[in-house]
Amino acid sequence: MKLWIEEISRAGQTVFRVKENVPTRIGRSYACDFVVDDDAADLTHLIVDADEQGNLVAVATGQNHFWIDDDKIPVRQAEIDGKRVLRIGQVRLGLCPETEVAGLPRPDRGSFAVTRRAKATGIMLALLPLLATFALNALDKYLFQRDGAFFNEVLASTFWLGTFVVTWFGVWSLIGYAVNREVRLRRHLVTVGSVFLVGGLIDVVLILLASSSGMDMKAQVMPFVIPFLIGSAVWIQMRITFDKLSHKPLVMASLMALVLVGSGVCGAMEYLRHVDSKPDLAPLAPSFLRLVPAIPRDQVMQQFQRMESTVDATRLESIPERLR
Amino acid sequence: MLFSEIRPSVAILRTQLKGSSHPSSSGSAFVVDGRGWMITNFHVVNSYLYDPERYDLAFEMPDGQEGTVDLIAVDVLNDLALVAPRSPLRAGSAHPIALPTPESAPRMARGTPLFSIGNPLDLGMTITTGSFSGMVQGSFDGQIHFSGALNPGMSGGPAVDERGRLVGVNVAHVRDAQSVSFLVPAMHVTRLYRAARQSQPPRLAALRGEVAQQLRARQAELVRLAFAEDWSSENLGNYRVPGFLAGYTDCGADSNASASAPPRVEFRSMNCLLKTASMPVPDESSSSLSYQHTLVRLGSPAAANSFRLASAASNRFTGNMSAVQNTHMARQICQSRFTQLGPKQQSPARILWCAQAYRDFPDLYDFQIAVATQHDGQSLLVSRLTLSGFTWGSAHEFTERLLGSIQ
8 A cells, every 4th residue: 555645735736746755754854754735734644654553554743633534523642544535635545555556646747845945946936036135235325325425335334234134034044943843944044035135125216316306205215114014024934933833823813913113113113213303315307207396486475485384383392201 | 810800700500410420511600799699591591491400500719618509591693691599609709790881891902811710521621721712704603713722511601801801602623633722701691691680590491482582583583684685506526506505604524435446436526515404402403504415417428327327316305314212202203205406497306394383382393305306417516505494494495496497
């Protein structure tokens, strides 16, 4: 009898693999004999081994469970024979006689298959957003600091970013290894890279918008964006690292609410702290980037006049504690 | 001899925290009448005026008499204050220094020896020698240029001639310069004393109102002078900018251009400063005016880049626009708009204005106004105007005139 496993990959293709050695470990971890890419499966979800009579028995690890055929009742242990099919999410597991192995469906060409090579490629691909972030950061500095100090600016800033990223991965690697005995580098890379990329894009767009149109929103927007992005990254990385937690919608929703509230509070505090800071922007961008029309001088002077009452009102504000 | 005659009339005046015998600052003062009333500088006593719950004004006479004083009158514009001891001085302990009248005021030629007495750095009463070097040239305030050493702590002390006649009051010195100091002419002391000699100590709130009124009058006078004549116009690259104002401004020029190593972005600037300032509240100069025009130009065609030009101009545009951070100033508020300048109506311009209100003076503000304009892709002009202690109307007038003068 041969042990077979079938799963529907994320791309919707059927993956079919056969194995004859036991014990066989099945789960999402690369350390397993059958690696499945299904969020319903735990790192090492179950182990198939022969009992004293030589029957193959599937035993769920830890708090996990699985299903048999179309039953709705989860089980933690079951004997596998040619008639039963075990289920974990989209994954099906069964036995068939050796003579029937040749008749089992073959995997589609190009179908998902988790191999060591695929993992390396995945990591390389996952690095792309991160590399794009470095490039974006350099572009940001290049556009607005192109003078004698350019290299110092870019290198110093990239070095800072690199140091931060390395530290960030170091911490998550340690947590991941402590919890799962694996780092899950690819997913962390994609998450952090994407978050940095989004942050960098928002930053560049705000700078261009401000220097071209005078809409100085960077100081107002970034204090909210930065904590939100960092919070989101932490939230996703928690999902990646803590499997049990990631299957609890209430917990994850509460954590996301915490991120939203936290970034709102952090942003508001930062905004209030710098509310009287000046726009740090290029005064006039090249004409092709100028988005808003100029207003006549007399209108400018009217707006200048109108500001008097706003400034007068500041006299009534209490003196900040730091100045007392 | 002169020192021993004058010294008994000169006191050390200290601003000290209530309940503490240690001074937070110290200056000098001198007795001008038999009641022991004394003249000092306004900047010696202004901490007390704005924070009487926290500070006391304490004096110490050379014979050891000590006590506290009340503030009687102030002349912010000339940096003078009149104070009165709360308990009378011992009879005969101090000989008042006679105040000059227009008739009795000493007529001095440049080079006339002068002697300044005070308490430098709280080290004890000393006398320094120097000479009269005329009135300060082109100054709005009309101070005496004293070629002698004045040090912190001597502020408020008397300066006399060889016959012991009061010539002025020690007020300031130029930092990092050798013996360039200033005195408030004695006639201002006479005027202040005569106006206040019958007064009782007023409430400090009333005195603060008086300070505000004096500052308003001063800034109004500055505005009147600034707009009395058409502004002169000067070329800066292919832009025209306002030059000297009212004859009281000091202007200088600066550039980073170098023949040996041409910069990628060249700066040429003209900086002008109105030669006047008072200090109505601690750590804050007021009724001052300065402006700066900077031409930012790309150094070489190979380096031509619009972003670089905008980036280089950015620091000149918003740099040093920081707000004053103390308990006397409210927070700063800024706004920025795009507009058009000049008769051509084709030069885009960005204007940024920041205003900060004085908490103690209801209608006075500090303003910082920056204007950036660009005729072509190779150069950009940044103009900055700084007004301290002006009314909103005055700032409006200055800003409008500035915008209209840049071409």
